Amino acid sequence: MTTEGIRLGQPGISLPVGTPTGEVDEVDLVPVQTYWQLVRRRFLQNRLAVIAFVLMIVLVVASIAFPILGGNLWFTTSLTHGPTDPVSLAAPLGYDNDGINIFFRLMRGLQTSLSIGFFAVLIIAGIGTAVGSVAGYAGGRIDNLLMRLVDIVLSLPGLFLVLMFVAFLGSGSALVIIFAIGLTGWTTAARLVRAEFLRLRESDFVQAAKALGASDSRIVIRHMIPSALAPVVVASTLGIADAVVTEAALSFLGLGLLPPEASLGNMLTHAQDYFYRQPLWIYYPGIMLILVVLAASFLGDGLRDALDPRQRIEA
Amino acid sequence: MQTTAVNTIAPAPTPARAANPDELLDIEGLKTYFATANGLVKAVDGVSLQIRQARTLGVVGESGSGKSITALSVMRLIERPGRIVAGQVRFAGQDILKLKDDDMREIRGNQISMIFQEPMTSLNPVFTCGDQIAEAVLRHRGGSKKAAMLRAVDMLSQVGIPDPKRRAKQYPHELSGGMRQRVMIAMALSTNPELLIADEPTTALDVTIQAQILELMKALREQNRMAIMLITHDLGVVAEMSDDVTVMYAGKVVEATDALTLFDTPHNPYTKGLLASIPRLGEHRERLEVIKGVVPNPLNLPSGCLFKRRCPYAMPICDVAPPLRQIGENHVSRCWLTPDGGKPEIGEAPLKAEAEASSASLTVEAR
Amino acid sequence: MGKGTGRQLASYTIRRLIQAIPIVIGISVISFAIVYLTPGNFVDKFRTGRVSEATIQNLIHVYGLDQPLPVQFWKWFTNFWTFPVNNLAWGFSFTDGQPVRDLIFARIPATLLLMGTSLLVTIVLAIPIGIMQAVKQYSWADKIITTLETIGYAMPTFWLGLILKQLFSVQLKLFPLYGMQTLGKHGDIPDILAHLVLPVTTLAVIQVAGWSRYMRASMLEVMRQDFIRTARSKGLASSQVIRKHALRNALIPIVTLLGLTIPSLLSGAAITETVFSWPGLGYLGVTSVIERDYPVVLAVVMIGGVMVILGNLLADIAYAVVDPRIHY
Numbered sequence A: 001m002t003t004e005g006i007r008l009g010q011p012g013i014s015l016p017v018g019t020p021t022g023e024v025d026e027v028d029l030v031p032v033q034t035y036w037q038l039v040r041r042r043f044l045q046n047r048l049a050v051i052a053f054v055l056m057i058v059l060v061v062a063s064i065a066f067p068i069l070g071g072n073l074w075f076t077t078s079l080t081h082g083p084t085d086p087v088s089l090a091a092p093l094g095y096d097n098d099g100i101n102i103f104f105r106l107m108r109g110l111q112t113s114l115s116i117g118f119f120a121v122l123i124i125a126g127i128g129t130a131v132g133s134v135a136g137y138a139g140g141r142i143d144n145l146l147m148r149l150v151d152i153v154l155s156l157p158g159l160f161l162v163l164m165f166v167a168f169l170g171s172g173s174a175l176v177i178i179f180a181i182g183l184t185g186w187t188t189a190a191r192l193v194r195a196e197f198l199r200l201r202e203s204d205f206v207q208a209a210k211a212l213g214a215s216d217s218r219i220v221i222r223h224m225i226p227s228a229l230a231p232v233v234v235a236s237t238l239g240i241a242d243a244v245v246t247e248a249a250l251s252f253l254g255l256g257l258l259p260p261e262a263s264l265g266n267m268l269t270h271a272q273d274y275f276y277r278q279p280l281w282i283y284y285p286g287i288m289l290i291l292v293v294l295a296a297s298f299l300g301d302g303l304r305d306a307l308d309p310r311q312r313i314e315a
Numbered sequence B: 001m002q003t004t005a006v007n008t009i010a011p012a013p014t015p016a017r018a019a020n021p022d023e024l025l026d027i028e029g030l031k032t033y034f035a036t037a038n039g040l041v042k043a044v045d046g047v048s049l050q051i052r053q054a055r056t057l058g059v060v061g062e063s064g065s066g067k068s069i070t071a072l073s074v075m076r077l078i079e080r081p082g083r084i085v086a087g088q089v090r091f092a093g094q095d096i097l098k099l100k101d102d103d104m105r106e107i108r109g110n111q112i113s114m115i116f117q118e119p120m121t122s123l124n125p126v127f128t129c130g131d132q133i134a135e136a137v138l139r140h141r142g143g144s145k146k147a148a149m150l151r152a153v154d155m156l157s158q159v160g161i162p163d164p165k166r167r168a169k170q171y172p173h174e175l176s177g178g179m180r181q182r183v184m185i186a187m188a189l190s191t192n193p194e195l196l197i198a199d200e201p202t203t204a205l206d207v208t209i210q211a212q213i214l215e216l217m218k219a220l221r222e223q224n225r226m227a228i229m230l231i232t233h234d235l236g237v238v239a240e241m242s243d244d245v246t247v248m249y250a251g252k253v254v255e256a257t258d259a260l261t262l263f264d265t266p267h268n269p270y271t272k273g274l275l276a277s278i279p280r281l282g283e284h285r286e287r288l289e290v291i292k293g294v295v296p297n298p299l300n301l302p303s304g305c306l307f308k309r310r311c312p313y314a315m316p317i318c319d320v321a322p323p324l325r326q327i328g329e330n331h332v333s334r335c336w337l338t339p340d341g342g343k344p345e346i347g348e349a350p351l352k353a354e355a356e357a358s359s360a361s362l363t364v365e366a367r
Numbered sequence C: 001m002g003k004g005t006g007r008q009l010a011s012y013t014i015r016r017l018i019q020a021i022p023i024v025i026g027i028s029v030i031s032f033a034i035v036y037l038t039p040g041n042f043v044d045k046f047r048t049g050r051v052s053e054a055t056i057q058n059l060i061h062v063y064g065l066d067q068p069l070p071v072q073f074w075k076w077f078t079n080f081w082t083f084p085v086n087n088l089a090w091g092f093s094f095t096d097g098q099p100v101r102d103l104i105f106a107r108i109p110a111t112l113l114l115m116g117t118s119l120l121v122t123i124v125l126a127i128p129i130g131i132m133q134a135v136k137q138y139s140w141a142d143k144i145i146t147t148l149e150t151i152g153y154a155m156p157t158f159w160l161g162l163i164l165k166q167l168f169s170v171q172l173k174l175f176p177l178y179g180m181q182t183l184g185k186h187g188d189i190p191d192i193l194a195h196l197v198l199p200v201t202t203l204a205v206i207q208v209a210g211w212s213r214y215m216r217a218s219m220l221e222v223m224r225q226d227f228i229r230t231a232r233s234k235g236l237a238s239s240q241v242i243r244k245h246a247l248r249n250a251l252i253p254i255v256t257l258l259g260l261t262i263p264s265l266l267s268g269a270a271i272t273e274t275v276f277s278w279p280g281l282g283y284l285g286v287t288s289v290i291e292r293d294y295p296v297v298l299a300v301v302m303i304g305g306v307m308v309i310l311g312n313l314l315a316d317i318a319y320a321v322v323d324p325r326i327h328y
Helices: A035-045 A047-074 A102-138 A140-155 A158-169 A174-184 A187-201 A204-211 A216-252 A264-272 A279-307 B002-007 B067-075 B101-107 B129-141 B145-158 B164-168 B177-189 B207-224 B235-241 B259-264 B269-276 B352-360 C006-036 C042-046 C053-062 C069-080 C100-135 C140-154 C157-171 C189-223 C226-233 C238-261 C263-267 C270-275 C281-290 C294-322
Strands: B023-036 B039-052 B056-060 B082-091 B112-115 B195-199 B227-232 B244-249 B252-258 B325-328 B331-333
Touching: A035 A047, A035 A279, A047 A102, A047 A279, A102 A140, A102 A174, A102 A187, A102 A216, A102 A264, A102 A279, A140 A187, A140 C006, A140 C294, A158 A174, A158 A216, A158 C006, A158 C270, A158 C281, A158 C294, A174 A216, A187 A216, A204 A216, A216 A264, A216 A279, A216 C157, A216 C270, A264 A279, A264 C157, A279 C140, A279 C157, B023 B067, B023 B227, B039 B056, B039 B067, B039 B082, B039 B227, B039 B244, B039 B252, B056 B067, B056 B235, B067 B082, B067 B112, B067 B195, B067 B227, B112 B177, B129 B145, B129 B164, B129 B177, B145 B164, B145 B177, B177 B207, B195 B207, B207 B235, B227 B235, B235 B259, B244 B259, B244 B269, B252 B259, B252 B269, C006 C069, C006 C294, C069 C294, C100 C140, C100 C189, C100 C238, C100 C270, C100 C281, C100 C294, C140 C189, C157 C189, C157 C270, C189 C238, C189 C270, C226 C238, C238 C263, C238 C294, C263 C294, C270 C281, C281 C294
Parallel strands: B056 B227, B056 B244, B112 B195, B195 B227
Antiparallel strands: B023 B039, B023 B082, B244 B252, B252 B331, B325 B331
16 A cells, blocks of 8 residues: 555644745845945956956056155166166166166056046046036937037047147146046046936936925936946046056157156157167056056946946846 | 545656657656856756647746746757756657757757747847748748748738738838737748747737737647647636646646646646636636745745745645645646645654655656 | 838938038037137247248238137138138148148048058958857857957057067068158059058957957847747758848947948048058148147048048948838
């Protein structure tokens, strides 16, 4: 008989049917994650983004620390040192023709380039957010007008605009370079913010704030700009790469910072004069530029992927 | 003897049972797993089901129950990171999981065709409808392009598309959703398949269009004498179309029987829940019953019965995974309840070891 | 109704051209403003003490610099568009006194040659590479190429140009350092080709990096679509699915990329041309900015802007033609 069937438990004792048990078990205790926890998790899962983040920190720290440690070394010429000196711990990249310690000059150049990139991007984010939020919130004719302005600026050859700004307003000034890059580069940020605003304007929480009688400026500043900030942060991070390269291009064309100031661009220009005798010199600032661009691009991509809530992990 | 009647469970038929000559498709112990970044998802975990010649099997379950993955496994259209890890899929007697890719392609779209849930996105937007049907004909029947195109137009008229010649020259976006699903059906049937797999064919459509498409499928089924594997979450569609029904939950079969039995005397609490959630015409209920809770996270399945946390009948024994048991002629269910739906006579707190021993001897899964 | 007829296409094109007019006026105003609102004007360079004040005032009057800015703009703008018949439409160059139009027209063949060749190389390389990567996603080849693309994309153009120059001209002496022709070898085709190699490589490396990434992404996006599964469910071989169903869809966005690249055919790649002293429009533009040759700068910027607008228009039209879903 037991080969035919199986006895279950002890006969006679039974549980009332209909008592759900185990309603709360370990499965339900998976913690609910907030948006920012999810963002952090998604970011940390992206190996390239984490590497880029670490690289960016290393670059920033190096660009601050070494110029402080080195003091005047980045522009101190010396008659006793020259390109023929063997490399040493004090001068890992040797000395240039004026006896300047190339490593410290490179770090100072990195500092200048990163600062120009940072401040230019600040202007880009500022103008982009202002134009984008006004266009996206106001809509209608104002939106149309501002977007045509964006179209116009986007149609103009960007590099020439920057060149004209710098050439006509005074080359060699970091401030002019920052403004030139900032004033010509805000269009993408503006478009992103506008798109986000158009989406947010119809969203429940903005409608709710409106229903509660919040003023326009309050809604924009308290509710919408914080939400629209994610695309701005992403665009700005990516924009640093562009700004740093533009500065270098300006220097290369002879419109950037002039020695004794140091920037990655003017070091490159300087290295070009020693094309034949010192072929390596051109690589130092070039590789620095590539590292900055790579770090900024992957960091920006990683942030975008992490911040985009539409990319919820699907089971 | 009376106690045994209540407490014993008939053993499942042996897996090596003689193949029924009437059987067109016989899936046995199919396991399709997905290796995701977050862990292994056992989307289909030991599914067995059969479809007889010219009969329609409804495969029912909520989304995430593994019914679509079962269908895609039969077509061998599982993509990375998914993989069929075990089981057999015998089609007309041969295990198609063992076929070489080239041989499988001869069957795919020819003897077994499939239509998909989303008619809006399932057609290639840059080719005309006629082209896309003719492509299937050319692939499996050969012949001239012109002949294939004539066949396409003929198929379009068979699926009830007015002015088929003109429609054949149109692009998918120029047709409505219902029309596109008709095109999909025309494409699938253009090679006279023996088995049609329809994955939620009406879900994306309006109710009136749904009825039309079902009528069309019924008519074509009679005309072509083909079997259908109808995947749906809608028991109404099943009632309309199916001879047999298999209910799936979290990658496993939880109940399988013929359609009449299922609707008359459902056994599994999950099936009962699904049936209770169908609104009936002329019936006044305060509120529609729904199955509480959600399908468990496939990455973190509960131990024991996968349905226990949503089940109104849940008992301590449910901490042990129930096997699929024979509860009547041609009727299996994955539940500890007795065949007549009563509570099993078991201990207040069954010793886990004892219960596990019980289930261990029940490892043979019934059909 | 189906796809638009030729007439519909024509009316769409005209509609888009009319919409572009305000943008053209916009870029004219901005370019003009930047040039004319900069502190000082070009006459200042004559204020060296050797030119009398009366002469300078006369020059200012002759060039119309004493008129109100809107008047100056209007004169310049209306005159600008007479260029097909008027070789003085864009004024005279300050540096060598030649008509700007002739100066620019003389540069166009060189730019067309450089940009056309690099675009051709880009398309021929990038599209197959991108497809291959998408089909073999996660393979070693895909990973290695993706890495190379990333580095290629991150390299500043002028730096890459300098490196290529240093390696292949200075050290290996394989190709000439700069220019388009060796002096005294005018019209010698092998000589021009030799000059072409390095600038084309510079542009191609960076463009291929971008385009193949784009192609890969586009292809991957298409291969995720439901209709690819439908195609496979018909029993088509994967090669057929890729060649016919996936590729046709994946190429649609590439058309846009092409439209956005076309403008550079005429306005040139300023940086690359400058690195290699390639006598094209971009190089002319850069040198003119540095020398403050305003009429030339204005013309170059205007050409660049108009080309971008036309490129966008072309991209939209091409998109509408190749994608049956888009109505115009």
